[in-house]
Amino acid sequence: MAAPPPPDRYEAALLLAAAGDALGFRAGLWEYCTAGARIHEELRALGGLSSIELRPPEWPLSDDTVLHLATAEGLSSGLEGDALLQELARRYVAAMGDMEGRKPGPSSILGTSQLRPGEPQGYRIPFNPTGTGCGAAMRSLAIGLRYPRPEELPMLIRAWDYVEGEGVAVGDNAAAWDFFGDSWRRYLESRGLLEGGGPPRVPSLPTPEERDAEYVRWALGGWAGRSGHDAPMVALEALLAAGDSWEELCSRAVLHGGDNDSTGTIAAGCWGLRWGLSRVPPGMHRHLEYRQRLCDAAHRLHALAWGH
Template sequence: MNRLERIKGCLLGGAVGDALGAPVEFLEWPVIEAKYGRHGITDFTPAYGQIGAVTDDTQMMLFTAEGLLRAYVRGSSRGICHVPSVIHHALLRWLLTQGEVPAIHVSADGWLISEKALWARRSPGTTCIGALKASQHLGSLAQNHSKGCGALMRSAPCAFFAKAFDYAAEAGRLTHGHPSGYLAAALFADILQRMVDHAGSLEKAVVDSLATHGHKPGMREVRELLERVLFFVREGYRPTPERIGELGGGWVAEEALAIGVWCALTADNLEEGIIRAVNHSGDSDSTGLVAGHLLGVEYGAAAIPARWFQRLELRAVIERVAEDIVRVPRDYCGYGGEEDGWIEVAYPGG
């Protein structure tokens, strides 16, 4: 499987998990079971008035990807670029699509913001909205102590650039001030990067990522929960709605990451893992997105069932972003480089 197929699988798989979990995000497991049967939700059902709708998680993931691509253009044309500030600018464009007014001027250029479907408001997280509205300058850090999962949800595109861990951590701090909030995002991007670049197993990627980053300051909560999941997997404990509930609801970053990793590690295929990840009494769309990103990298976009793939909102947009990302040199890290004429039109760097 080539790099493009892994990147497409990652981004599309995350969006599929997001869309499958969206209708049950705020439902307790007994309610989900009563409504959909003992296996829970297994197919797209209406959310936000349509089938296959994604949430703010996928929207912000796409704008994060746009920010990274614009940073490449800016770094190539100017020789240096502060990547988190360019991602911040992209996230403020997302804020515009939600009907909010940033405190600083935002350029509404580029092709992504013109996609009408991205202007839908899909229960955006109050932490992200509040932090972005409060920003007084590009690159300013969030003035809160939140460890909600909003930074984690949008961090996958960082995996496809050289400084994945650093970019995801710095971008996470734009909206989430608690170390678990932004370091879970950083570790997730690092795990995905190891899978994309080295085509290794998910378990090895998690173990290696923890060995490299697990003892950094502020990482304790994230590390301990992932180590608990690795223990579960090695002891043969498979996730059930009840067991997931004992681990957590996924509303905070370390829990969402742990649940997604657990469901992905114990699945025989992408479909099984995503279904497990959304069927519990918690943040179903977020945990489904995490599992979908991981399983999409592992199995590729071809593993997504046709009944999901064909009805996924923004599918063509996600595929275009993946194709654009793969055209950037994988070792690009924010300084200099050569860029083609096509990318400056699509992703103006300012």
């Protein structure tokens, strides 16, 4: 088995996921900007990434990191099974008290309002036919950090087995199930990745305008990265194209015309796990809101996952 990553890679993963969120959000100014070129112009006026200090009030975390942190801290409790689900529900309800100015989405607001932590199955909420957002995708990095071993992978990807086994809105889920898989098959085929081979065929898309045009082709409702299927696509596309360049990763995954704090959270967190913090300007992470909580959760997750 491959050696586990060092604890500082877990720290980089959570810190840079938060950095991608804060950068893309910019207190709502960039999250709701539909033109990537305008965001890049404003970034140049600020002096570029190396001149930015990501700290509130100008650069607060959005709901994305606050709820991802609830996931990470719940998982780092060491609980399992029903007790873990109750703990996550409790933390999600508590986190919704910390949403002033953070712009949570309608599905997050509705879903957390339906949680009843402490009651039997109080973590279960009704099927939401309009719940097409990217919240679950954007908050799942911590799950992979907690259960990273190859033998744990089947536990993480048996969603349909869970739906059928628990009898959870089976008909509703079945009717909506194929959309995600079909969308990803088309994307992976277009990049030469459907069979797991390589190298990937990633178009260069050198300008913000070209990237916006490509990303919006995958989107629902014209808002690139907003949905659960296309937010990870934007993130993967950026990761494949950027290599070890933090600046290129941000240009492609964070600074585009769409739900860029969410795609930035996904992509930057994965990038941090792979490359660490050494290539990142210190201002991107040293003054982040809730920095210590993110670091503490990262180290607890690493200890639970790898037994150190």
